[in-house]
Amino acid sequence: MPTLVMKFGGTSVATLDRIKRAAKRVGLEVANGYDVIAIVSAMSGKTNELVGWVNETSPIYDAREYDAVVSSGENVTAGLMAMTLQEMSIPARSWQGWQVPLLTSPIHSAARIQQIPTENILAKFAQGMRVAVVAGFQGISPEGRITTLGRGGSDTTAVAFAAAFLADRCDIYTDVDGVYTTDPRVAENARKLDKISFEEMLELASLGAKVLQTRSVELAMRFKVKLRVLSSFDEPSENAGTLVCHEEEIMESNVVSGIAFSRDEAKITLVSVADRPGIAAAIFGHLSDAGVNVDMIIQNIAEDGRTDMTFSCPTEQVSRAEKALQAGGPENHVNFQQLIADTSVAKISAVGIGMRSQSGVAAKMFKTLSDEGINIKVIATSEIKISVLIDRKYMELAVQALHDAFELEKPHS
Amino acid sequence: MPTLVMKFGGTSVATLDRIKRAAKRVGLEVANGYDVIAIVSAMSGKTNELVGWVNETSPIYDAREYDAVVSSGENVTAGLMAMTLQEMSIPARSWQGWQVPLLTSPIHSAARIQQIPTENILAKFAQGMRVAVVAGFQGISPEGRITTLGRGGSDTTAVAFAAAFLADRCDIYTDVDGVYTTDPRVAENARKLDKISFEEMLELASLGAKVLQTRSVELAMRFKVKLRVLSSFDEPSENAGTLVCHEEEIMESNVVSGIAFSRDEAKITLVSVADRPGIAAAIFGHLSDAGVNVDMIIQNIAEDGRTDMTFSCPTEQVSRAEKALQAGGPENHVNFQQLIADTSVAKISAVGIGMRSQSGVAAKMFKTLSDEGINIKVIATSEIKISVLIDRKYMELAVQALHDAFELEKPHS
Numbered sequence: 001m002p003t004l005v006m007k008f009g010g011t012s013v014a015t016l017d018r019i020k021r022a023a024k025r026v027g028l029e030v031a032n033g034y035d036v037i038a039i040v041s042a043m044s045g046k047t048n049e050l051v052g053w054v055n056e057t058s059p060i061y062d063a064r065e066y067d068a069v070v071s072s073g074e075n076v077t078a079g080l081m082a083m084t085l086q087e088m089s090i091p092a093r094s095w096q097g098w099q100v101p102l103l104t105s106p107i108h109s110a111a112r113i114q115q116i117p118t119e120n121i122l123a124k125f126a127q128g129m130r131v132a133v134v135a136g137f138q139g140i141s142p143e144g145r146i147t148t149l150g151r152g153g154s155d156t157t158a159v160a161f162a163a164a165f166l167a168d169r170c171d172i173y174t175d176v177d178g179v180y181t182t183d184p185r186v187a188e189n190a191r192k193l194d195k196i197s198f199e200e201m202l203e204l205a206s207l208g209a210k211v212l213q214t215r216s217v218e219l220a221m222r223f224k225v226k227l228r229v230l231s232s233f234d235e236p237s238e239n240a241g242t243l244v245c246h247e248e249e250i251m252e253s254n255v256v257s258g259i260a261f262s263r264d265e266a267k268i269t270l271v272s273v274a275d276r277p278g279i280a281a282a283i284f285g286h287l288s289d290a291g292v293n294v295d296m297i298i299q300n301i302a303e304d305g306r307t308d309m310t311f312s313c314p315t316e317q318v319s320r321a322e323k324a325l326q327a328g329g330p331e332n333h334v335n336f337q338q339l340i341a342d343t344s345v346a347k348i349s350a351v352g353i354g355m356r357s358q359s360g361v362a363a364k365m366f367k368t369l370s371d372e373g374i375n376i377k378v379i380a381t382s383e384i385k386i387s388v389l390i391d392r393k394y395m396e397l398a399v400q401a402l403h404d405a406f407e408l409e410k411p412h413s
Numbered sequence: 414m415p416t417l418v419m420k421f422g423g424t425s426v427a428t429l430d431r432i433k434r435a436a437k438r439v440g441l442e443v444a445n446g447y448d449v450i451a452i453v454s455a456m457s458g459k460t461n462e463l464v465g466w467v468n469e470t471s472p473i474y475d476a477r478e479y480d481a482v483v484s485s486g487e488n489v490t491a492g493l494m495a496m497t498l499q500e501m502s503i504p505a506r507s508w509q510g511w512q513v514p515l516l517t518s519p520i521h522s523a524a525r526i527q528q529i530p531t532e533n534i535l536a537k538f539a540q541g542m543r544v545a546v547v548a549g550f551q552g553i554s555p556e557g558r559i560t561t562l563g564r565g566g567s568d569t570t571a572v573a574f575a576a577a578f579l580a581d582r583c584d585i586y587t588d589v590d591g592v593y594t595t596d597p598r599v600a601e602n603a604r605k606l607d608k609i610s611f612e613e614m615l616e617l618a619s620l621g622a623k624v625l626q627t628r629s630v631e632l633a634m635r636f637k638v639k640l641r642v643l644s645s646f647d648e649p650s651e652n653a654g655t656l657v658c659h660e661e662e663i664m665e666s667n668v669v670s671g672i673a674f675s676r677d678e679a680k681i682t683l684v685s686v687a688d689r690p691g692i693a694a695a696i697f698g699h700l701s702d703a704g705v706n707v708d709m710i711i712q713n714i715a716e717d718g719r720t721d722m723t724f725s726c727p728t729e730q731v732s733r734a735e736k737a738l739q740a741g742g743p744e745n746h747v748n749f750q751q752l753i754a755d756t757s758v759a760k761i762s763a764v765g766i767g768m769r770s771q772s773g774v775a776a777k778m779f780k781t782l783s784d785e786g787i788n789i790k791v792i793a794t795s796e797i798k799i800s801v802l803i804d805r806k807y808m809e810l811a812v813q814a815l816h817d818a819f820e821l822e823k824p825h826s
Contacts, residue, residue, distance in 0.1 A: 016470055053429060054496065058500045065493075065495045066496075068509070083475055093478070094478055099557060099558075
């Protein structure tokens with residue numbers, strides 16, 4: 001029988017009623033002829049309770065014990081979900097990470113999946129089991145300790161299972177009904193996308209769209225896993241959610257697929273830096289050591305052997321960045337006249353695979369912003385993305401204007 | 414280094430503060446030079462929450478999923494306890510049942526421990542670990558599913574570990590400070606026993622003393638594990654709690670060690686049963702099939718080929734017993750004139766290994782009750798126990814009178 005992976009996040013299994021609702025979704029797919037692997041998160045709130053206890057117990061905790069404690073929430077949901085399915089006369093059983101076994105690296109709390117042997121679960125499918133309910137977010141290390149995968153780990157678990165079992169699709173059930181052209185709270189006419197390419201989804205995810213975790217999208221792209229994001233609260237339907245897939249499967253596509261934005265950006269300019277080889281390496285080496293996530297980087301044209309260097313980073317990392325750069329000392333090779341931090345900027349990005357083949361997107365973006373009287377402070381581009389930093393107070397205006405300019409409210413023609 | 418097993422029940426680890434308190438106890442024993450195996454229960458209330466979810470999910474649940482769900486509470490405590498010990502600079506790590514691995518029979522929710530391989534934990538002790546924190550109550554079946562040991566399972570886990578690791582002692586930390594001559598709520602002058610024999614403890618446990626679970630006492634007796642019951646809320650002291658040990662280790666001993674009682678007993682009499690071979694087997698076979706726990710049995714002298722048969726069972730099982738016996742039909746060989754159920758009786762038992770060598774205990778017990786005007790309805794004896802059924806309204810009076818008559822308030826002379 002074909003296999004389907006279905007993943008239910010914390011809000012989709014928050015109560016026994018919601019677990020029942022999720023189980024009914026699973027039942028529909030079993031009736032459709034699928035053997036289902038259901039990946040479940042902890043009931044929402046439970047993991048936070050456990051993390052709270054850990055933090056109260058020990059400020060600098062042993063990550064191995066942290067993982068042993070916080071992974072327990074998923075085990076509870078997995079057992080309850082298996083029972084619920086059995087109540088519906090669907091042969092099901094739960095699997096904890098170590099039972100699969102889902103083998104990971106030994107990096108606790110941020111482990112990476114290394115292998116998912118399929119024999120045990122396939123043997124049960126062969127014996128008539130129709131649903132394997134798997135506790136998400138957890139695995140075991142080579143030493144047999146429990147590991148967790150870190151943020152978004154259950155999405156990653158789901159995609160990895162879909163890859164290992166060659167599943168027809170990996171459905172991620174969450175509390176939003178798909179991927180939108182932009183945040184509907186900012187642009188009222190934002191439209192749900194039926195399909196989006198992996199590349200675009202990756203850019204959107206890394207730009208702050210919280211629907212899917214970047215790692216899970218990367219993994220899906222690498223292993224060609226068809227990924228669908230949909231709401232567990234909507235009625236089941238054929239076209240529910242958004243399908244994340246290879247661009248070849250998207251017949252028609254707008255040049256721009258979505259407008260992403262991030263409110264908490266800061267711009268830092270180092271004025272009059274000595275322009276010599278290795279200076280960029282020195283600056284961004286210091287920042288990296290200090291754990292500053294640098295995003296956009298611009299270097300102005302040098303004059304008289306000196307230059308200005310500008311970069312952006314999250315607002316809450318500004319003081320850390322300043323400290324790292326001003327630390328000084330003879331072995332600190334960064335030498336600049338002045339550091340200017342602008343913490344009232346926002347980043348706006350237009351994302352679309354159509355940009356590769358179609359020119360004029362950047363020009364249209366800049367003109368639209370200019371028409372609204374919005375000044376662009378920094379520009380950065382990738383193959384399928386154009387990002388700009390602007391004054392934060394114009395953020396909503398810019399998003400709406402660009403959404404209108406690229407006609408994102410209309411389906412692809 | 415010598416090994417000590419310390420077990421902490423649900424109330425002893427109910428909050429992070431109590432876990433810290435328990436960890437300090439462990440720390441004292443580490444300072445005393447012990448390698449410690451700490452067996453922990455779930456934080457009190459947690460297992461009930463999980464059981465509640467299971468019952469709500471499925472009236473007839475899959476015991477394998479039940480075990481997978483309810484075992485998670487112990488895992489949380491084990492991790493938190495290990496972290497707490499590490500905070501105190503004591504090398505510690507947590508072990509879940511499958512990690513030890515604690516191998517059990519496949520009877521889910523009532524599994525029996527089959528083997529505890531010691532290599533993994535001993536290897537860690539050899540490397541400098543001082544405390545192995547083990548999640549109690551759980552193991553794995555031959556098929557690799559999680560099992561739980563049923564009621565009192567954590568006590569049994571503790572004793573089994575003490576046996577496997579040849580521990581000097583197994584300390585059971587609970588919310589009472591030891592075993593008493595009787596319930597102090599019934600007899601004010603009840604006295605805590607410093608020592609009690611396994612045999613006596615077994616009788617007391619099966620008679621309803623809730624300090625230790627019968628299975629754990631049986632196991633301790635079989636493997637010669639010194640068992641100590643003590644409160645985790647009292648200050649540590651040399652003579653804390655009650656030591657359960659072989660009778661040879663108890664130098665002085667009263668003839669009677671304790672008075673046990675059980676309020677919820679019922680007496681059932683079958684009047685005029687045909688007195689023929691196999692009749693008792695038929696009656697108690699039916700009752701056993703119906704899950705009735707028969708305790709005392711008396712058969713009156715037969716007259717004219719008919720006899721009266723009396724037995725006791727827990728009050729809440731009376732209707733089940735009646736149903737089983739009245740089911741009738743040709744293949745039901747129980748034939749009686751009348752069934753009389755008396756649901757207002759209580760059982761009082763005097764327990765003591767001294768009875769073996771000293772006569773007159775029964776006579777003294779009967780005279781004491783007679784002096785108080787209490788009528789004895791049924792008598793049953795074992796080598797170290799005399800039990801009687803009396804009117805429930807005299808229960809407290811009888812316990813106090815017997816406690817006084819056998820001078821249990823005085824230490825052994």
